[in-house]
Amino acid sequence: MTQSVLIIGARSDIGIAAARAFAAKGYAVQLAARNAPALADDRKDLIARYGAQVSLHEVDALDLSSHEAFVAGLPVLPGVVVCTVGFMGEQKQNETSLAEMARVMRSNFEGPASLFTVLANKMVARGSGTLVGISSVAGERGRAANYVYGSAKAGFTAFLSGLRNRLAKDKTGVHVVTVLPGFVRTAMTQGLDLPAKLTAEPAEVGNAIFKAVEKGKDVIYVRPVWQGIMLAIRKIPEFQFKKMSI
Amino acid sequence: MKLSGWGRFPQAECAVVRPRDVAGVESALARNAGGLIARGNGRAYGDSALNPAQTLDMRGLDRVLAFDEQTGQVVAEAGVLLADLIELFLPRGWFPSVTPGTKFVSLGGAIASDVHGKNHHKHGSFGAFVDWIDVLGSDGVIRRASRDEEAELFGWTVGGMGLTGVILRAALRLTRVQTGWIKQTMRPAPDLATAMALFEQAQDATYSVGWIDCLASGAATGRSLVMLGEHATLSDLTEKQHADRWVEKSRGKKSVPLDFPSFALNSLSVKAFNTLYYANGRRQAGASLIDYDSYFYPLDAILEWNRIYGRTGFAQFQCVIPLKASHAGLTAMLGEIARSGQGSFLAVLKRMGAQDSPFSFPMEGYTLALDFPMRQQTPGLFAELEAIAIDHGGRFYLAKDSLLTPERLRLSDPRVKAFTQMREASGAAARFRSLQSERLAL
Known part of the structure; x- marks a missing residue:
């Protein structure tokens, strides 16, 4: 039987890169996003590149009440789910507009957690599956530069870790992978001067996701250098950290 | 940024x-x-x-929209790289009909620069294999331009350096190949006249390119290694190559870890390198079978090779001199370069075929390309070389240029006005x- 992957947030650079990595290995691909018809060219791309089987699905991560129906409406319950849903917003706005702040928190945490809850339960019933959550190194310590986004990602990282624990402990056959990409050259980081050694291309992230699923990894940093950087950042004593701008 | x-x-x-x-x-x-x-x-x-x-x-627009297995026509967005197309379509038996010396160029960039390759004398430039392009104009309208429709826009955009509009998508014809291997023939030429004679005799070869020692002087001026190439057929391959017909076994990439200090490249080290390289080429004269990466993209194997010139960077000089004046013009330029002692080891000589485009670089004659580390005296040397090229009816490749002036561009190319x-x-x-x-x- 053909294996299948569902990409939630497929209009993102990382989502498409993941779709390509799985399609290249023969997976059938379900692309889900808001305004799914806009994915028509990405569907063509996966067909022209890999002869993949591709279907498009409408999903709104923020509309929790629609999530059960969304999953029920998929052609098959996929073997692998990659959720790249996320929204950074503007930190300055997030500091003053409660609506913006809530949108960032809901997009990065509540929405993805809700979708994964529905999918995890279905996968447990089936007895197999892998859920891949794209979280962020920004969630490892709150910083002035993006703490609203970072705190939401911290919540999502903790959610993934707890879900992984629950599913592994009970030997459900369902596995959870946490992906911490670090800097990635995407639309979200356009125009930023990112250090080349720390910045991954979307394709690199896509391939890393595929490999992590194949090898049953728990947590991956796409570029290993980030593991050391985040370790160092976590070790800085709070009385110092609070005065720093990093 | x-x-x-x-x-x-x-x-x-x-x-x-x-x-x-x-x-x-x-x-x-x-x-x-x-x-x-x-x-x-x-x-x-x-x-x-x-x-x-x-x-x-434009790298965010990198979708491949269609591929026709019968004709080899691929329709793709401008940000797709030639490297992507090779990875996807070589295993299906197709290769870019024209490729420059790096596969890390985007489709849109290749069209905007109307790049050329080692088969220019035979097949023309990149644009010759573009069936149509979608161009977003200054009025916000997207026009599909081809040789039949919006032909004028097509003509100006191919080689137009992105200055007619934004190239969004294109249809490109690939060439059918039996393998990913190249039959290479290496011919040493002790001087410029011999090198040019080798190119003239090799008009039927699919690919031809010369590495030229730009620091050799006197009787050895213009000594070169001329490399001819043909796509290998299945029967050309050894058993081992047969097992890797499309050259998919990955080879490690080397990269230049740090900027070289600028003294690493001086006239002595380059002269020594060139002498060794030429001697080595002479020993290897004759036929060999090499993979497409080693033949077309030797420098791509060293990621970020541009860092060998240090922090100040480098400038590349590339001109084409019409056939009749090629020998005289090249001799004068090589003399000037040898005198300056500034040449690099990455110097390329190539015979170009006839091409008549509104604004593209190539024309029938010989093209010379070489790098110079960016130093105080570099602009002066470029001005000398440009003057020689202009005197011999030559013109300059805008995709390489960073130092030309509006006056010299106009002296070299009457098409600028239009x-x-x-x-x-x-x-x-x-x-x-x-x-x-x-x-x-x-």
């Missing part, structure tokens, strides 16, 4: 927008007032794809601008 071309000179602080789709490009253009330039993978050497006010990073008139009349001049177009008053 700070951007430069492949030569790392000049550098400029540019506001970069990275759209993911055509709608994103349209809205960037609609919001833009001061002009913008599209940028592919940054492989033009100078300032062709830099605009401080707004640079459009190009700038077209830019004014179409409204492109106000919307599509690069540091290069401003420097050259295009």
Whole structure:
């Protein structure tokens, strides 16, 4: 039987890169996003590149009440789910507009957690599956530069870790992978001067996701250098950290 | 963010927008007032794809939209790299019909520069295999341009350095091949006249290119290694190569870890390298079978090789001299380079075939390309070389250029006037601008 992957947030650079990595290995691909018809060219791309089987699905991560129906409406319950849903917003706005702040928190945490809850339960019933959550190194310590986004990602990282624990402990056959990409050259980081050694291309992230699923990894940093950087950042004593701008 | 071309000179602080789709490009253009330039993978050497006010990073548009297994026509967005096309379609028996010396160029960049390859004498430039392009114009309208429809826009855009509009998509014809291997024949030439005679005798070879020792002087002026190539057929392969017919076994990439200190490349080290390289080539004269990467893209194996020139970067000089004046012009230029003692080991000589395009670089004759580390005396040397090229009816490759002046460009190329008139009349001049177009008053 053909294996299948569902990409939630497929209009993102990382989502498409993941779709390509799985399609290249023969997976059938379900692309889900808001305004799914806009994915028509990405569907063509996966067909022209890999002869993949591709279907498009409408999903709104923020509309929790629609999530059960969304999953029920998929052609098959996929073997692998990659959720790249996320929204950074503007930190300055997030500091003053409660609506913006809530949108960032809901997009990065509540929405993805809700979708994964529905999918995890279905996968447990089936007895197999892998859920891949794209979280962020920004969630490892709150910083002035993006703490609203970072705190939401911290919540999502903790959610993934707890879900992984629950599913592994009970030997459900369902596995959870946490992906911490670090800097990635995407639309979200356009125009930023990112250090080349720390910045991954979307394709690199896509391939890393595929490999992590194949090898049953728990947590991956796409570029290993980030593991050391985040370790160092976590070790800085709070009385110092609070005065720093990093 | 700070951007430069492949030569790392000049550098400029540019506001970069990275759209993911055509709608994103349209809205960037609609919001833009001061002009913008599209940028592919940054492989033009100078300032062709830099605009401080707004640079459009087209790498987000990299969808392959269709592929016809019968004709080899691929339809793709401008940000796709030739490397992507090779990885996808070589295992299905197709190879780019024309490829420059790096596979890390974008489709849009290859069209905008109308790049050429080792088969120019036989098959023409990249544009010869482009069936149509979709171009977003200054008026916000997307036009499909081909040799039949919007033919004028097609002509100006192929080789138009992104200055007619934003190339969004293109249809490109690939060439059928039986393997990913190349039959190479290496012929040493002790001087320029012999090298040119070898090129003239090799008009039927699919590929031909020469490495030229630009520091050799006297009787050895212009000594070269001329490398001819043909796509290998299945029956040409050894058993081991047969098992890797499409050259898919990955080879490790080396990269230059740090900027070389600028004294690493001096006339003595380059002279020593060139002497050894030529001697080695002479020993290896004759036929061999090598993979396409080693034949077409030897430098791609060393990622970031542009860093060997150090922090100040480098400039590349590339001109083409019409056939009749080629020997005299090349001799004069090689003399000037040898005198300056500044040449690099990356110097290329190539016979070009006839081409008649509104604004593309190639014409029938010989093209010489070489790098110079960016130093105080470099602009002066370029001015000397440019004067010689102009005296011999030559012209310059804008995809490599970072130092030309508007006056010398116009002296070298009477087509500039019509190009700038077209830019004014179409409204492109106000919307599509690069540091290069401003420097050259295009």
